Amino acid sequence: MIRRVTGAFFSPCGNVEKVVRTMAETAGARLGVPAGYADITLPGGRAGEIVPGEDELLILGAPVYAGRAPNKLAPYLAAHVRGTGWAVPVVCFGNRSFDNALAELASILTKGGFHLAGAAAVVTEHSFSSRLAPGSPTAEELAAAAAFAAGAAEDAQAGRALDAAAVPGDADASYYTPLTLEGTPARFLKAVPAVDQDKCVRCGTCGRVCPMGSVDRDDPAAMTGVCIKCQACVKRCPAGARRFTDEAFLSHVRMLERDYVRPAGSVYIRAGEAAR
Numbered sequence: 001m002i003r004r005v006t007g008a009f010f011s012p013c014g015n016v017e018k019v020v021r022t023m024a025e026t027a028g029a030r031l032g033v034p035a036g037y038a039d040i041t042l043p044g045g046r047a048g049e050i051v052p053g054e055d056e057l058l059i060l061g062a063p064v065y066a067g068r069a070p071n072k073l074a075p076y077l078a079a080h081v082r083g084t085g086w087a088v089p090v091v092c093f094g095n096r097s098f099d100n101a102l103a104e105l106a107s108i109l110t111k112g113g114f115h116l117a118g119a120a121a122v123v124t125e126h127s128f129s130s131r132l133a134p135g136s137p138t139a140e141e142l143a144a145a146a147a148f149a150a151g152a153a154e155d156a157q158a159g160r161a162l163d164a165a166a167v168p169g170d171a172d173a174s175y176y177t178p179l180t181l182e183g184t185p186a187r188f189l190k191a192v193p194a195v196d197q198d199k200c201v202r203c204g205t206c207g208r209v210c211p212m213g214s215v216d217r218d219d220p221a222a223m224t225g226v227c228i229k230c231q232a233c234v235k236r237c238p239a240g241a242r243r244f245t246d247e248a249f250l251s252h253v254r255m256l257e258r259d260y261v262r263p264a265g266s267v268y269i270r271a272g273e274a275a276r
């Protein structure tokens, strides 16, 4: 018997959170059990462990970064998320491809001891450009995610497990190499947001929302650690003072806007069903 549902999410720009909350709420409602949430976006949210009981269903969501789970998040998940109950890996991707991210998340969960109750890769607006899957997830797309979650909850309740081998991708594959408009590797690993000092109102938002805790609280233009290019500080700066100016990064974004505006399509995988 499933007695509780937990939705856990890493979601710098909020798309994964929307999808996971919708799924967890629907799964809980379908089973008539409470749903709770674990926000692991900020460093403080990753201070503890996620260890649900064997009578719980965990819905774990992460964005796709370079075709995999974010590389600064994966070690936390592998070390601190475990259980003997049920779990659903959910990745949100910005309309290019989820490549190997869903397989990676499924592998982390099965190695952590969970049975899979389904798996989902959901198209959501790309953090780099609102021209890729603009406005996603829409109400209609959230309804599809909810319908999947209700079914997965029933599968968990009935003890129907999804074979991890049915999840497309290779959990150990390399990361996707971002390309420029010219098709060459876009090297922007060291890029950080530029700050327009004339616009900055020193509100401190960028420091509060950075999932890596890397923006200097005293000087919003200074970095104290790594930048994962998540765009949280750029999107949430109330003054529009932050943006990426790195040429390789911008060329990659133009390439995405040229080559990946076609609808990619979400993938929902239920136990006993082929991917659809």
Ligand SMILES: Cc1cc2nc3c(=O)[nH]c(=O)nc-3n(C[C@H](O)[C@H](O)[C@H](O)COP(=O)(O)O)c2cc1C
Pocket (backbone or CB within 6 Å): 010, 011, 012, 013, 014, 015, 016, 017, 063, 064, 065, 066, 067, 068, 092, 093, 094, 095, 096, 097, 098, 124, 125, 126, 127, 128, 176, 228, 229, 230, 231
């Ligand atoms: C650094 C970075 C890398 C990304 N890599 C991919 C990718 O390989 N494929 C893809 O389709 N979307 C990619 N995206 C888009 C995100 O997966 C997508 O926008 C997701 O909705 C972000 O989740 P969030 O809104 O919860 O932060 C990337 C986004 C970022 C910030």
Ligand code: SF4
Pocket (backbone or CB within 6 Å): 195, 199, 200, 201, 202, 203, 204, 205, 206, 207, 220, 236, 237, 238, 239, 240, 241, 242
């Ligand atoms: S969020 Fe924007 S306005 Fe606020 S401190 Fe950071 S850069 Fe300045």
Ligand code: SF4
Pocket (backbone or CB within 6 Å): 012, 192, 193, 209, 210, 211, 212, 213, 214, 215, 226, 227, 228, 229, 230, 231, 232, 233, 234
């Ligand atoms: S500084 Fe980098 S990692 Fe931090 S919120 Fe901004 S884009 Fe994300």
